Every structure is written in structure tokens, then in C-alpha cells.
Amino acid sequence: MEIYTLLREFADSWMLLFLFVVFLGVVFWAFRPGSTKMYQDTANIPFRHDDKPAQSEEART
Secondary structure, eight states: OOHHHHHHHHIIIIIHHHHHHHHHHHHHHHTOTTOHHHHHHHHTGGGTTOOSOOOOHHHHO
16 A cells, blocks of 8 residues: 555545644634623723824824
8 A cells, every 4th residue: 555545545534533623722712702892802902001092183183
């Protein structure tokens, strides 16, 4: 049996199953209970130190 044929059969069977299990793990990790607070905190990083509104064009010149 050639090495290519062996690797092809492995990729068609077990690697497909392995990658599907990894995909399910990633989906579960992203939508796990309790992760909403962490994602909202990360999404609000740009606004943490936003104490005053941005200046208008007239005020900058």
C-alpha cells in the first residue's frame, strides 16, 4: 500500500471525524453559558475611557 493511499484513507475517515469534534468543541466554547458577560466586556473595550464626546471639526481648528 502506498503512503499516499494510506494517508488519503486516514484523512477521509478519522481526520474528518476529528475535525468535526473540534468544530463542535469550538461552537460549544463560544456559546457556553456565562460567556456573554466576557464577550460584552471585550466588545466595550474601545469605549472604556470615553469620558467626553469627540470634538467637532470647527472646534479642532
